[in-house]
Amino acid sequence: MMAKKKDEIEYVKNGKRVDGRKVDELRPLKIEVGVIDRADGSAYVEWGQNKVLAAVYGPREALPKHIQNPYKALVNCQYRMATFSVPDRKNPRPGRREIEISKVCSEALAKSIFIERFPNTKIDVFVQILDSNAGTRVAGLIAASVALADAGIPMRDLVAATGVGKAGGEIILDLNKEEEDAPDAVDIPLAILPGTEEIVLLQMDGLLTKEEWKKSIELGIKGCKQVYEVQKEALRKKYGEAEKETAKAREPSAKETKPKKEEKVN
């Protein structure tokens, strides 16, 4: 339990934050690619305490037919929080917040995909938040973007995202829940296409001065680029490891048990 009142917490002390990070430091970020077999592409992200699963299906026929667009694919991102992802049980019914986040994430992802190459289709992206501690929409977004790349969907760039904001009068990167609850807190989820620095998602609650605003966007873009490096590394690693594994797997393959006979189609 918090001993002090929120007004009395020093959010930045000697350049260190409540959880010991520097002001421009991300929480530890881990990305795993291809975790769901049945999906076309998938990814699992652990970002601090946030745990996120993303799965991509498609492009596939958009149904009912009247939603089809003959000029482009629809990107349908569904952001959902698990009932056990927050301290009190969350009602599994998608609420106002989830529907809004689904919408803004769909639009951010659609910006990165060559949707015009897949007319009349739909790309389904399912983002499930398993554990949350502030910044789940950006965690969901980077997971979704990596999953899209894993599915082999043509994209301009990955979507890299991070939270940035203010707590205790200081501009800080990647706020956690405690910092987000500060009395003067400002929270800005920011997503960019790192190649062009085009902003694809930007939301804010709270108040900032012009200088603080400039500083936070600068810091946010710097943070996004750090995230981008981790995303790229995760995608490369999947195939780097495959190479190593096969070198190992060569030898015992002869001893493997025989596979079951495939079901006849005809």
Next chain:
Amino acid sequence: MSEKKIVIPGDLVTEERKKLGSHVFVENGKVFSDSLGLFYPGKDIASVVPLHGKYIPRRGDLIVGIVVSQTYSGYIVDINSIYSSYISKELTRDRLKRGAVISAKVTDVNEVNEADLDDVRVFYGGEVLSVTPVKIPRMIGKNGSMLNALKDGTGCSLLIGRNGWVWVKDGNVPLLVKAIDLIEREAHLNNLTNKVGDFLNKNKGEK
């Protein structure tokens, strides 16, 4: 084979002026990759070979399809693409049932990636295996080298559809399944035909 590089979407492929191949796009005079795939810097064409992806029909492709339903004048055929295709009853003398396996040639593709089919052949017996469509070229190999290795090694008669479906009959099918697994796993590595040949020789007796 020249050295290769794993590229991810948005990675710079080259700044040189090169012929553009597949899965690349140009921005500000530079060539970028649009997929997770492999790029061979030595080649004079800037092209990326993707590691995953759905099958999009192209004119001239030979594909394997499965009949899913019939209408008054034809059959609806699943071709493992975004859309299913239609073949007229005039194209085949056989009465086809749901689940029948056919091969066909793609004669035309329209602007929304729907395929017209022709040269329909019907296959009786056997089974259909599934492979990631982007890995089909590796299953055929240069001048069909891999295909021959698979045929000789397993004794199967097989037809590889460009859409990622493979029809097989007779021979050592379980061994073929293993060999296909190997190809799928190592499609991005060099010297695959020899590896598969060795693998098949080693496990020839196994059923």
